[in-house]
Amino acid sequence: MRGFLYVLLCPAYSLAAPQVRPDNNVLAKSGTLDGVPLNAIPAKPPVSQIVAAAIPREGWTVTCDSSQAGNECSNAIDGSTDTFWITDSAASLPQSIVVDMQTSRIVGNITIQPRQDGTPNGNIGQHQVFLSEDGTNWGNPVAVGRYFDDARLKTSIFTPGNARYVKITSLSEAGNRASVMSIAEVNVYDATDLPPSPAVAGSWGLTVDMPLVAVSAAIEWASGRLLIWSSFSWNGFYGASGHQTITASYDPVTQLVSDRVISNTDHDMFCEGLSLDANGRIVAVGGNSDRGTSIYDSTSDSWSDGGDLIKPRGYQAQATLSDGRIFTIGASWSGGSSTDNPKDGEIYDTATDTWSALPGCPVGPMLTSDPEDVSLGHIYRGDNHGWLFGWRNGSVFQAGPAVAMNWYGTSGTGSQTAAGSRASDTDSMCGNAVMYDAVGGKILTLGGAPNYVNSYSTSNAHIITLGDPDTTPEVATINSMAFPRAFHNSLVLPDGKVFITGGQHYAVGFTDQTPQLIPEMWDPATQAFTQMAPISIPRNYHSTGVLMPDATVMNGGGGLCGDGCDTNHPDAQIYSPPYLFNADGSLAARPVIDSVSAGEVAGGGQLTITTSGPAVTNFALIRLSSTTHTVNTDQRRIALAPDNTGDNSFTVTVPTDPGVSLPGYWYLFALTENGVPSVAKFVKVTIA
Numbered sequence: 001m002r003g004f005l006y007v008l009l010c011p012a013y014s015l016a017a018p019q020v021r022p023d024n025n026v027l028a029k030s031g032t033l034d035g036v037p038l039n040a041i042p043a044k045p046p047v048s049q050i051v052a053a054a055i056p057r058e059g060w061t062v063t064c065d066s067s068q069a070g071n072e073c074s075n076a077i078d079g080s081t082d083t084f085w086i087t088d089s090a091a092s093l094p095q096s097i098v099v100d101m102q103t104s105r106i107v108g109n110i111t112i113q114p115r116q117d118g119t120p121n122g123n124i125g126q127h128q129v130f131l132s133e134d135g136t137n138w139g140n141p142v143a144v145g146r147y148f149d150d151a152r153l154k155t156s157i158f159t160p161g162n163a164r165y166v167k168i169t170s171l172s173e174a175g176n177r178a179s180v181m182s183i184a185e186v187n188v189y190d191a192t193d194l195p196p197s198p199a200v201a202g203s204w205g206l207t208v209d210m211p212l213v214a215v216s217a218a219i220e221w222a223s224g225r226l227l228i229w230s231s232f233s234w235n236g237f238y239g240a241s242g243h244q245t246i247t248a249s250y251d252p253v254t255q256l257v258s259d260r261v262i263s264n265t266d267h268d269m270f271c272e273g274l275s276l277d278a279n280g281r282i283v284a285v286g287g288n289s290d291r292g293t294s295i296y297d298s299t300s301d302s303w304s305d306g307g308d309l310i311k312p313r314g315y316q317a318q319a320t321l322s323d324g325r326i327f328t329i330g331a332s333w334s335g336g337s338s339t340d341n342p343k344d345g346e347i348y349d350t351a352t353d354t355w356s357a358l359p360g361c362p363v364g365p366m367l368t369s370d371p372e373d374v375s376l377g378h379i380y381r382g383d384n385h386g387w388l389f390g391w392r393n394g395s396v397f398q399a400g401p402a403v404a405m406n407w408y409g410t411s412g413t414g415s416q417t418a419a420g421s422r423a424s425d426t427d428s429m430c431g432n433a434v435m436y437d438a439v440g441g442k443i444l445t446l447g448g449a450p451n452y453v454n455s456y457s458t459s460n461a462h463i464i465t466l467g468d469p470d471t472t473p474e475v476a477t478i479n480s481m482a483f484p485r486a487f488h489n490s491l492v493l494p495d496g497k498v499f500i501t502g503g504q505h506y507a508v509g510f511t512d513q514t515p516q517l518i519p520e521m522w523d524p525a526t527q528a529f530t531q532m533a534p535i536s537i538p539r540n541y542h543s544t545g546v547l548m549p550d551a552t553v554m555n556g557g558g559g560l561c562g563d564g565c566d567t568n569h570p571d572a573q574i575y576s577p578p579y580l581f582n583a584d585g586s587l588a589a590r591p592v593i594d595s596v597s598a599g600e601v602a603g604g605g606q607l608t609i610t611t612s613g614p615a616v617t618n619f620a621l622i623r624l625s626s627t628t629h630t631v632n633t634d635q636r637r638i639a640l641a642p643d644n645t646g647d648n649s650f651t652v653t654v655p656t657d658p659g660v661s662l663p664g665y666w667y668l669f670a671l672t673e674n675g676v677p678s679v680a681k682f683v684k685v686t687i688a
């Protein structure tokens with residue numbers, strides 16, 4: 001259930017789930033959750049109220065691939081949860097059910113009520129949702145994914161489309177108990193408008209339903225899959241941690257979602273620091289288990305224990321450095337406060353998997369001035385979510401969220417040098433910072449709020465241009481975004497533009513109120529922001545965004561506030577930017593990278609690339625992303641000017657400076673003159 005405020009805040013595109021006001025509008029009358037009063041967190045309405053907002057089903061019919069006697073598919077629209085449809089036990093999955101609404105209309109989501117007789121057999125796991133106007137031509141699915149294995153109401157929200165028919169296909173039973181599919185009730189919901197032209201505003205396509213809230217996300221270089229996780233629970237993080245993490249993986253090729261509980265590292269990775277190391281390993285540090293380090297190796301598809309932090313931390317940022325080590329600082333959300341035990345810098349040696357203290361890298365200079373810290377009498381928010389960038393000679397630049405900027409040196413016991421203020425900006429907690437031009441040392445900063453919660457966000461935008469370490473960078477105030485945002489996600493794209501999605505006007509956790517449903521695209525050539533196609537689902541606190549290998553963007557998650565909360569979003573949507581479309585809205589022909597001379601190249605080295613398809617004029621490297629809590633210190637873009645050697649063969653040179661071309665795995669994209677990108681190849685950049 002999503003809030004009725006969608007209609008009020010985005011009337012031109014108000015399509016998300018049932019638009020009704022909850023009967024019980026709060027979780028509880030007292031107490032807090034992560035600093036947010038429980039009486040400010042919307043409670044989940046009863047199922048009866050949700051389905052009451054669905055399209056009336058009088059005159060509808062259903063057909064199905066098979067059924068058992070007494071459990072016919074008509075039970076799925078009979079209005080009773082005491083009955084259910086179940087497929088023939090002799091038939092194997094996949095199985096489908098088709099709903100005929102008798103007339104075409106614009107629809108934007110469905111709900112599925114699993115059987116309610118206490119028997120889970122037939123609960124839908126992997127699934128696909130299709131729309132059709134004639135019942136014959138189904139096209140691509142509008143939603144895929146995996147539902148959690150329980151009897152609670154399931155919701156799939158997708159980009160609106162015209163449909164008379166809705167088809168739900170089960171590819172697997174959620175608990176792998178039997179090869180059957182069952183549904184007690186299925187409902188369909190109206191949407192108000194179709195999306196705008198994708199040639200101008202891009203297009204939100206596939207919805208991926210997930211068995212958890214994606215609070216953290218990273219790309220696996222060896223498989224190209226998206227790895228996501230929540231906490232020790234799929235939908236909450238508070239209470240007694242089980243020292244485990246619920247994870248899932250989405251394969252964009254097969255469109256399948258798998259899930260896994262990680263317990264061997266004894267680490268609840270919620271609210272961790274996160275980065276990708278020089279070998280492409282995903283390094284998750286601290287969080288709910290405030291001293292732990294867990295490392296994911298894409299080649300073996302396995303997690304391992306990476307050793308303990310010197311100081312316990314949660315809500316920190318961390319950054320991979322030019323020498324391959326990893327730097328972290330701050331984070332008083334867990335493990336005690338920086339007031340009593342300053343969360344100064346530490347450095348991680350990825351060769352030995354050990355942490356070392358850097359007492360010369362004090363956290364004090366990078367603190368924000370958060371009134372919650374004043375009221376508590378100790379630091380809790382002020383050292384959270386630093387905007388960190390690995391730069392030359394092992395240095396780290398801290399661009400925010402405090403208005404004060406700093407350089408940190410990592411040799412010996414560390415060092416700190418003040419780097420001035422971010423021009424006219426305020427403290428910008430839970431804003432974004434993106435290195436969109438690594439060669440030029442250019443960082444775009446976007447939005448954020450003066451305080452972590454209970455604070456209006458800003459639409460401020462600045463460009464920071466780095467020079468040598470320990471020197472004051474240039475800071476330019478540019479035109480503001482159209483919408484103020486906090487808790488949003490921003491991604492640099494292959495053509496050098498920056499896509500900004502989601503976020504909230506009034507920053508407060510665990511609510512869908514004041515969402516910014518209209519994304520923006522920033523063009524570095526004009527420094528202008530352009531509004532893009534609206535999203536279907538608010539992506540506020542605990543949302544994530546990642547650039548995918550096919551040059552689309554995943555935007556998912558939000559919430560993680562437990563069973564009674566109405567703002568958990570266990571799903572993601574895939575956005576296709578305008579560069580993937582022709583002027584008439586059809587898909588653009590894309591160049592293809594046929595071969596790359598090597599999968600690994602040292603800084604200063606060259607790659608020979610052959611292509612086919614539309615003519616290629618440029619190439620770009622973008623470092624793979626990992627993100628949590630609006631922080632993505634891994635992504636950065638390098639434009640590569642090719643030497644055309646003829647016959648669709650090109651040579652490009654990777655920048656020598658490892659502070660620019662950080663060691664690790666990068667996407668390599670080919671682009672046409674109009675900026676249409678290829679699907680990426682993975683390239684490992686090493687230190688010369």
